[in-house]
Amino acid sequence: MSILLAILGIGFLLFIHEGGHFLAARWCGVTVEVFSLGIGPRIAGFRRGDTDYRLSLFPFGAYVRMAGDEPGAPPRPGHLNTQPPSARLLIFSGGIIANFLFAIISFPLLFHAGVSFESPVLGKIQSGGPAWQAGLQEGDRILSIGNEPVLGFRHFSAAIGLSQKGDVLNLMVSRNDSSPQKFRLTPHFNERAGMPRAGVDAAFVPAVAPSIAAEESGLEKNDVILALDGIPLSTPLIQRVLLESLPENEGVIEAEILRGNQTLALTLTPKPYPDPPSRIGIWEIADEIEGFKSGALGELRVGDRIIGPDTKPEDLERAPSLRSINDLLLLVIKAGEMPALIIEREGKRISTPAFNTSPEKIASSIHLRA
Incomplete structure (x- = not known):
C-alpha cells in the first residue's frame, strides 16, 4: 500500500x-x-x-x-x-x-x-560505538547540535551523515527530563555504509500489530503495556529489552496494560517469529568483555567470558547461554541487580557475586565482543 x-x-x-x-x-x-x-x-x-x-x-x-x-x-x-x-x-x-x-x-x-516527525530520542546504543564512547544513553533526547535545534531523529542522523572525518559534534541532551547536559560526539566513518555513523538507532516505539497472537491474548491496537511479569516498563531500555525478548519466552506472561483510562491484567502467550528461508539457526555470540568505559564493575574484568547466571552448583559445567548484551541486560532487569554469574577467566570457570547496578549502567559501561 x-x-x-x-x-x-x-x-x-x-x-x-x-x-x-x-x-x-x-x-x-x-x-x-x-x-x-x-x-x-x-x-x-x-x-x-x-x-x-x-x-x-x-x-x-x-x-x-x-x-x-x-x-x-x-x-x-x-x-x-x-x-x-x-x-x-x-x-x-x-x-x-x-x-x-x-x-x-x-x-x-x-x-x-501538523507534520509528524520521529522524535529525536535515542534508541539502542551500540556498545563500543561513538555514541557509547560519548556517554549517551538509550532514552536521551537530543535538544540541539551546536547552535541548531533538533526537531526530529532525521535531523540528528543528517548531522551525523554530513559530518567530516574528525568532526566533534557538541550536543545538548535531556536525560530523564532533567536539566540539559553537554556531550561531545565524534562520528566514525563506516566503511560498509560508506558514510559516518554514530552507532545509535532511533527510539524503540512499541505498537500492537494486528495478529492472531495479539487477538488471542486480548491486546488491542492502542493498548499501552505498563508491566510484564510484575516488572514495570519504567525506562526506554527496560521497555525495549523486555518487549524484544517476548518471542523467545516459552511460557505465558502476565501483563498489566492501560486501555484508555482503565488498567487491565492480561495473560500473553508469545509466539516466536518464523525464521526466514535465509536463516540457518546460527548466531554470532558476543559474550566476552572487551572493555569498560569507566572502570570495572563488581568483580568482572576485561577478557572475562560470561557464561550465564549462577543459580545452582552444577552451573559451573553449564553450556554458555549468553548471546549478546541484551541477554545480560535481561538478567539485570529480572533480578533487579547483576546476579551472580558464571564466567570463564584464563581458561577456568569461576563464580562472581551479585552486585547492585541498573541495566542503564551496564549498557553504558560494558562492551562485549564476539
Whole structure:
C-alpha cells in the first residue's frame, strides 16, 4: 500500500509540473492539443476548445502535447515553433515554476495542520560505538547540535551523515527530563555504509500489530503495556529489552496494560517469529568483555567470558547461554541487580557475586565482543 501511495504521490507532483507547462503555453497563446492525467491509452475525458482533457489508463504521471512541438512541424500561428525565445523559455520553465509555487503554498499549510516527525530520542546504543564512547544513553533526547535545534531523529542522523572525518559534534541532551547536559560526539566513518555513523538507532516505539497472537491474548491496537511479569516498563531500555525478548519466552506472561483510562491484567502467550528461508539457526555470540568505559564493575574484568547466571552448583559445567548484551541486560532487569554469574577467566570457570547496578549502567559501561 505504501508503495502505491508513493507512486500516486509522484504522479500528482508530475501532474502539477505538467500543469505549469499547460498554463504557460496557454498564457503565451500556444495551442495545447492534449492535457492528460496519467499516461497510456485514453479512458475518459472531454474536449474544450482545441484541447482534449483526458484521463489515461496508468495514473502514474501526466503529459502535455502542444501544437508544433514535433521536430520538423511546419510553422503556423499558435504553434510552439513560432514563439519567440522568451515565450519558449517561459513554457519550458513552467513546470519547474509550478512545482516551486506548489511547495511554497503547501509547506506552510502542512506545518500548520501538523507534520509528524520521529522524535529525536535515542534508541539502542551500540556498545563500543561513538555514541557509547560519548556517554549517551538509550532514552536521551537530543535538544540541539551546536547552535541548531533538533526537531526530529532525521535531523540528528543528517548531522551525523554530513559530518567530516574528525568532526566533534557538541550536543545538548535531556536525560530523564532533567536539566540539559553537554556531550561531545565524534562520528566514525563506516566503511560498509560508506558514510559516518554514530552507532545509535532511533527510539524503540512499541505498537500492537494486528495478529492472531495479539487477538488471542486480548491486546488491542492502542493498548499501552505498563508491566510484564510484575516488572514495570519504567525506562526506554527496560521497555525495549523486555518487549524484544517476548518471542523467545516459552511460557505465558502476565501483563498489566492501560486501555484508555482503565488498567487491565492480561495473560500473553508469545509466539516466536518464523525464521526466514535465509536463516540457518546460527548466531554470532558476543559474550566476552572487551572493555569498560569507566572502570570495572563488581568483580568482572576485561577478557572475562560470561557464561550465564549462577543459580545452582552444577552451573559451573553449564553450556554458555549468553548471546549478546541484551541477554545480560535481561538478567539485570529480572533480578533487579547483576546476579551472580558464571564466567570463564584464563581458561577456568569461576563464580562472581551479585552486585547492585541498573541495566542503564551496564549498557553504558560494558562492551562485549564476539
